[in-house]
Amino acid sequence: MSSGPDLFVVCKQCGSEVSPYITECPYCGHRLRRRAPDLPREQGAGSARGPRRLHLPRFGRSRQGAGSGSGSTRPRPRNRRARHAVDTRADSPPYVTIVLVAASCAVWVLLRGGYVGVEKLMIIGPLHGDWWKLFSAQFAYLNGLYEFVALLAVAIFGWLLERRRGPAVALMVFLGAGATGALVASAVYAEPLVSGGNGAALGLLAAWAVPDLQDARAGRYYEGDLLGVAAIAAILLAMPFARPEASWLAGVTGGVLGLVLGFGMRRLDAPEL
Numbered sequence: 534m535s536s537g538p539d540l541f542v543v544c545k546q547c548g549s550e551v552s553p554y555i556t557e558c559p560y561c562g563h564r565l566r567r568r569a570p571d572l573p574r575e576q577g578a579g580s581a582r583g584p585r586r587l588h589l590p591r592f593g594r595s596r597q598g599a600g601s602g603s604g605s606t607r608p609r610p611r612n613r614r615a616r617h618a619v620d621t622r623a624d625s626p627p628y629v630t631i632v633l634v635a636a637s638c639a640v641w642v643l644l645r646g647g648y649v650g651v652e653k654l655m656i657i658g659p660l661h662g663d664w665w666k667l668f669s670a671q672f673a674y675l676n677g678l679y680e681f682v683a684l685l686a687v688a689i690f691g692w693l694l695e696r697r698r699g700p701a702v703a704l705m706v707f708l709g710a711g712a713t714g715a716l717v718a719s720a721v722y723a724e725p726l727v728s729g730g731n732g733a734a735l736g737l738l739a740a741w742a743v744p745d746l747q748d749a750r751a752g753r754y755y756e757g758d759l760l761g762v763a764a765i766a767a768i769l770l771a772m773p774f775a776r777p778e779a780s781w782l783a784g785v786t787g788g789v790l791g792l793v794l795g796f797g798m799r800r801l802d803a804p805e806l
Contacts, residue, residue: 710736
């Protein structure tokens, strides 16, 4: 009697002949066994390491071996670490973006309730040494619609940028773009009026959109929706025409700085394999 496995087994439900290495009948779905039997392994006449060596792919050795042929591809640990870091950030909540949006909402409540004066946070006229207004003005809003549009853009692109680059980069772009835009507006106008985060929102939008813009220009596939990004950017750029406290110069400066930071981070990325 042969000790090898059976060529087929008969399903007790429908009587069909099926493979002995499956757990359910493909014709009626009847459960044949709890788990499939192990595949037989052919024992070699060599040493104990023989069967293990048979399972190693040849191309895997040529990639990992040092000094292999000119056509071999050397691994890039930096790329693997970068991809692992992106996957880790994608699974974590966007804490920085949540804090930025919550802080703007809290300042709105304080301003509407009269607990804090508008002149303490907004840039109204020359700074006169009140340098903190370059940062506090990004969280101060006088109009609910303006705040809704700006915070919506901050929430979307802050989360996307934080997911791709990490919380430190998202915070740096938000504060850097907003403060730089407010500083340029204060330097250009004799009586500047800066309020809200249109510059910070455009900075986050531009920094995140740089990889998709480069891929679209090169004719490569990209995952983002550039038409939607352009629509949100157009609304933010047009907001100063509806609300005078939203500085158009601060918005444009923040967007330009976001592009510069986005291209800089893109240049620092390791080339893909």
